[in-house]
Every structure is written in structure tokens, then in C-alpha cells.
Amino acid sequence: MSTYIDTVHPERHAPYLDIPDDVIDYLHYLDFVKQRSPRTVNGYYLDLRSFFRFMAVQWNLASEDTEPSQIDLRSISTQQIASVRKRDIFNFLEFARAQSNGAKARARKLSALRGFFGYMCTQANRLHDDPTANISLGTPKKALPKYLTLDESIELLKNVQSDFYSRDYCILTLFLNCGMRLAELVAIDLGDFRDETIRIIGKGSKERLVYLNSACLQALDHYKKERASLPNLVDKKALFVSKRTGKRLTARRVEQIVARCLQSAGLSGMGYSPHKLRHTAATLMYQYGQVDMLALKEILGHENVSTTQIYTHINQAQLKQAVESSPLSKVEYTPEPAVPQAAKDDGEEPEPSDSHAETEASALK
Template sequence: MSSYIDTVHPERHTPYLDIPDDVIEYLHYLDFVKLRSPRTVNGYYLDLRGFFRYMMIQWGRADATAKPEEIDLTKIDSKDIAGIGKRDIFGYLDYARSANNGSKARARKLSALKGFFGYMCTQVNKITQDPTENVSLGAPKKTLPKYLTESESLELLNNIQSDFYERDFCIITLFLNCGMRLAELVSIDLGDFRDDTIRITGKGGKERLVYLNDACKQALERYAKVRGGLVNLSDKDALFVSKRTGKRLTARRVEQIVARCLQSAGLSGRGFSPHKLRHTAATLMYQGGVDMLALKEILGHENVSTTQIYTHINQQQLREAVQASPLARQRFIEPKSADQKADGAGDQSAAEDAEKKEK
């Protein structure tokens, strides 16, 4: 998948060459005015590029069998965009569904369209009607986050195989204990540490402090000794660097490291990833008694409603709640045979006769 992000410097981007001028201006607006992160702007770029490729086919200006990268979007002007209506938006969303885009992916695409057309209508007044107005997909279906259990997490830590063991052990330890995002981990500098805290730069450039537990501090100390001995350390500020080049690790490289560690622990092929390790950290903290507001701050969530998904995955507490029932230890009662039932009925009749005599 092509991208405008510079792979060497992910905080920068290469020039936009394959999209309409109005989209370029909008992305610059997101970048310089709204101060959105490079990855957020890149997501909008990809979604809007996909939409206008679809529109070129609908307009008959591109063949449906053409390769996506062969469709020239640079000739699309403001007049073309002004002619897009609700029917086009609904058609694109239906096309996205037929292309096996899930509810979250379609919601993201609609969000990109709403942002762009809202900008065109209210910010620069290049169109008079916003075709996405009142268009909604409804709330996407919520799914429980996938995570490693405590025993699986220990299995992962105990089976790391690497030619740079201290670094990779430290990476996994921070993921499992601090609940940071992949982009947050690779951006950590040595200057972000103070005493027992680490300053993490999250989405939108927002900073938060996360306290380091003993496991994290020990892993960092062991890695620091080895890192300090690298002879070709070219990126002196970066925490996690390549053993071969001494440069800051990329997000893709960390994904590969995590995948290799999962494989050596026998946990590969189950959909685990760096982001799932973040879910794991949050889940284990919640199960350990961390309250929702504290967890929100640790994870860097904007709203506590985002954090509340972890209230649905505390299976241990649910199990303990069921076991707390006073009937939890009730054992199976064998059914009575026909003779036992008859004897029981006779006993009941005799008891009733005796009661009548007493009266």
C-alpha cells in the first residue's frame, strides 16, 4: 500500500503527486492548522484517494478494470467535487462493504469524507452542499479486544530468542507493563526518563507520564548497559536502536521483533501484535484492581468511554462472582426411580392421615 509517509522519517511526508489539488490543500490544512499527526493525515490521504478513484470510474473517466495506481486523479477540480451528491456517498459506502471492508473501516472512510466535504463547504466555501451531511452508518459493532493471559505473557517473556536479547526483552516488557502504542514506543528518547517515570508522546502530540514498575526499570538498566557498548550508535537520542546501524528502530522493525518473540513462545498465528500487547497490559492492570480513571490516564485515552471496553473482559471477576453464589457447591441429585416415587407418595399419604387423626 503506497503512502505519503517518508519511511526513513515517519514524522515527515513526501510530496502529494497523485490526488486532486483540493485534497492536497485539505491535507495541508489538517497538517498545519489542525496539527494532526502524520499518520492521521496519511490515513485521510489513503481513504480520500480511494474514494476519488471510485468516483473516476463512476464518472466514466476511468476503466473499472484499470489498476488503481493507473487512475489519474490530478485532473479532478472543484467543479467535479461540487457535483458529488449523497447518492455517490451511499454508493461508495456500499462498494466498500462489497469489497469486504468491515464496519470500522467503513466508519473510518466516512469520517474522512465528512472531514473533507465539511472543509470544502464551511472552511473554503468551494461547494454549497455537503453530501455527507446526515449520513450515518450507526454505531459500529463493539468487539472485545484480544489479549494474552497472565500465563501467556510470562511464556512470552520466558521464551525470547534474539541476537539483541536485552533490547527485545525490554521492548516486550514495556509493552506488557506500560500499555503504550507502537508509535509511542519507537519515539521514546533517553531524555524522556526522569526518576521512575517516562514521558510518552501520544496521539495528537499529547504528552503523559507513566510510572515504571520494578520489571521495567530492571529491563531498562540491563538494556542500557548493552546499548552503551554499541560502537556505531548513530542515533544517540533514541532509546531503541538497531544493533547493526545504531539508528532508531522503525515501527515495522518492532512489529517484526514482536512477531519473532511470539513465534518462539508458541503464540504466533493467533492474531497477536504490538497493539494486542497494549490490550494485554490494560487487561492485566484492570484485573489487578486498577480503577478505570487511572487506566484511562495510563493508556492516554481521550475519554473514559474508550477505556470502559476493558470492563467487559474481566473474566476472572465474572468467574468469581458466579462461584460466590450460595448454591455454587450444589451437587447433582440423582432422579428417583418409579418405585421410589410410589413409596414417596405412600409416605406422604400416611403422613396426611396421621395429621387428620391428631386434629
């Protein structure tokens, strides 16, 4: 994660000072006008910085041997940016592939470039031509979400080993039941709870209400009691805090907590993470709760239902089960029975041959 994201306050980011002024203006446009989340803005920053580091070498502002972090991009002018051509975009995308960037990563970089050059042409009116126009990489395949099974989820909750058990158990319970994002979880304040719901601030500062089931309410009740007795509570509004410092937990610290719990449950090294727990919550709700897709979209905070539809992969297992439940599914193949020769001769008569037709024609004369 870039240091430009404030780990204590993930809704904030530091000023961007190592990129061209035009790019800084674009990021401010994304932040204040489009109201994109800090993580989205930070992602665009990283991709655009990567592009202009590549172009700095093409413009002889740096050599190929220069460390990327040592390339000074602040002097790049609007005139130089205006010189970017379509072939430069293709060359950068080819360079990204050589750097082991997969199709999804390259598509994200192209999206960042489209956004920036579109802004320069239509919003800022600083460029006349958009070098990204009509460039398409196709639609990258959507990978099926990786998730814990129901048994693995129960095993994870049964094997929490921590010096702050109630807190870490509560973290896992909220992830597995509410399907919230990591950034959403660390940003929760005590004031976000009302009755049996929690107010979650999602991407683009969009708010949503998520209902808490009995497992969440019990876990929260036990944790809040221990939290209230901490002697050095600093961030009094924050829900999840450090036992040692009393400050709000960072996203990185929560990742470490989840990793340790996964290891205790024998689930480490399997690619699971806080985001995979979000996938798990969505998958289990869809699989066992028969949750409507639109309802699941609201719970997860997706902008479009097309994003949520990735969880319909569960239908494949249900369809297979339905087919296998047919009463004829156990009927085994039997060899073709022997058929008497006489029965075989009872089929359709063969078409008359040409010689037979000629004989009939002669008889008619």
C-alpha cells in the same frame, strides 16, 4: 503501511502529490490546524484517495479496467467535487463492502468523507451542499480486545531469542507493562526519561507521563549499558536502535522482533501483535491491579474514557466467579417429593359453579 509515512520518523510524512488540490488542502488543515497525528492524516489520505479513484471511473476519467495506481486524480476540480451527490456516497460505500471492507472500515471511510466535505462547506467555503449530511451507518460493534494471558505473557518474556537480547527483552517489557502504542515506542528518545517516569508523545502530539515499574527499570538499565557500547551508534538520541546500523528502529522492524519472540514462545499464528501487547498491558493492569478506569485512561493516552471502557469485559469473569462462590452454588437439583392426596386437597376452594349459584338464589326467594 503507506510509504507516505516516514518509517524512521513516524511523526513525519511526505507531501501528498497524487490527489486533488482540495484534498491536499484538507490534509494540510488536519495536519497544521487540527494537529492530527501523521498516521491519522495518512488514514484520511488513503480513504479519500480511494473515494476519488472510484469517482474518477464514474466521471469517465478512467475505465473500470484501469489499475487504481494508474488513475490520475490531480486534475479533479472543485466543480467536479461539487457534483458529488448522496447516491455517490452510498454507491462508494457499497463498492467498499464488495471489496470486503467490514462495517468498521466502511464507517472509517464515511468519517473521512464527512470530514472532507464538512471542511469544503464550512472552513474553505468552496461548496454549498454536503453530500454526506444525514448519512449514518449505525455504530459498528466494538470487538473485545485480544490479549495474552498472564501465563502467556510470562512465557513470552522467558523465550526471547535474539542477537540483541537486552534490547528485545526491554521492548517486550515496555509493551507489556506500559501499554504504549508501537509508534510511541519507536519514537522514544533517551531524554524522555526522568527519575522513574517516561514522557510519551501520543496521538495528536499529546504528551503523557507513565511511571516505570521495577521490571521496566531493570530491563532499561541492562539495555542502556549494551547500547552505550555499540561501535557505530548513529541516532544518538533514539532509545531503540539497530545493532547493525546504529539507527533508530523502524515500526516494521519492531513488528518483526515481536513476531520472532512470539514464535519462540510458541505463540505465533494466534493473531498477536505489538498492538495486542498494548491490550495485554491494559487488561492485566485492570484485572490484577484493580486499576481505576480513569487512571487506565491516562496510562493508555485515550482521549475519552469510553475508549478505555472496552477493558471492562474482564468484569464478566469476575461476576461469574462471584456468583459461583455462593455457598448455595453446589446445591443440586432434587426431584419434587411425593405429596399425599389429602394434602393436595387442602388448597383453595374452587369457585362456585353457575348451577350452584342459581340454587342459592332460588333458596333466597
